Amino acid sequence: MRFDVLIPARLASTRLPDKPLADIAGLPMVVRVAQRAMQSQAARVVVAADDARIVDACAAHGVQALLTRTDHPSGSDRLAEACHLLGLPDDEIVVNVQGDEPLIDPALINAVAQTLADQPDAAMSTAAHAIDTLEDFVNPNVVKTVLDAQGNAMYFSRAPIPWWRDGFAKGGPTALPTAPGPLRHVGIYGYRAGFVRRFPGLPPAPVEATEALEQLRALWHGHRIAVHVSTHAPGPGIDTPEDLERVRAWFAAH
Numbered sequence: 001m002r003f004d005v006l007i008p009a010r011l012a013s014t015r016l017p018d019k020p021l022a023d024i025a026g027l028p029m030v031v032r033v034a035q036r037a038m039q040s041q042a043a044r045v046v047v048a049a050d051d052a053r054i055v056d057a058c059a060a061h062g063v064q065a066l067l068t069r070t071d072h073p074s075g076s077d078r079l080a081e082a083c084h085l086l087g088l089p090d091d092e093i094v095v096n097v098q099g100d101e102p103l104i105d106p107a108l109i110n111a112v113a114q115t116l117a118d119q120p121d122a123a124m125s126t127a128a129h130a131i132d133t134l135e136d137f138v139n140p141n142v143v144k145t146v147l148d149a150q151g152n153a154m155y156f157s158r159a160p161i162p163w164w165r166d167g168f169a170k171g172g173p174t175a176l177p178t179a180p181g182p183l184r185h186v187g188i189y190g191y192r193a194g195f196v197r198r199f200p201g202l203p204p205a206p207v208e209a210t211e212a213l214e215q216l217r218a219l220w221h222g223h224r225i226a227v228h229v230s231t232h233a234p235g236p237g238i239d240t241p242e243d244l245e246r247v248r249a250w251f252a253a254h
Helices: 029-038 052-060 075-086 106-118 134-138 193-201 206-211 216-220 241-253
Strands: 003-009 044-049 064-067 093-096 124-130 144-147 153-157 183-192 225-230
Touching: 003 029, 003 075, 003 106, 029 044, 029 052, 029 106, 044 052, 044 075, 052 064, 064 075, 075 093, 075 193, 093 106, 093 193, 106 124, 106 183, 106 225, 144 225, 153 216, 153 225, 183 193, 183 225, 206 216
Parallel strands: 003 044, 003 093, 044 064, 124 225
Antiparallel strands: 093 183, 124 183, 144 153, 144 183
8 A cells, every 4th residue: 555645734823823833842843743644654745835934844854845825725725736736646545644733643644544545435534533521522622423334434523423312312411322432533534636636626515514524525425434443542733822832741751
């Protein structure tokens, strides 16, 4: 199996300005992410940036990066341009690693790529892990998924799914469903490059806007998303200054 890792990096961030360049133990965040991805089995790791400062920071630390347009509405659009600029063949597997995941597990990257390779009828792959607290189950910021018998996603939602009819009959959930147990979606995706290029041209799904979940567009148009179920939660991502301090503390301790 051969696959590439693409890391979209956008300089603008409302909660954490210049996030890709934020210092983590002496290196820019995006470089830390790329270094973790390089520990996977990927044939190539490339940062797809919207600003020359990100490209320059990557080049200074031996990370391949390319400059993409600044007006992309989403990371998927940036990936599509990157696939075009790199000239990737349609059947090439690409793993999209978020640029704010400096503790991403290289084994998870491998697993997402392998999951897509093992299911040729799937257009995408992603990951999930078991939810073990009621707080996460009811939290709308924690995206949930339900799988079919082949391990493909049936749906993604911010709502508590699967809804336990009998267990929740007396009001809101007071316990976690057990069969099946709920799964938390992890925001890492595998694609075939041809599908990445087509995806931005698919009309958005009505339910995609309702849930604010872009991956529902693929399901709405009939494309399968294969899901790797991990035995453990991924390392924390960085969305806020508080998240950044926690990750800096982790690097200082390790």
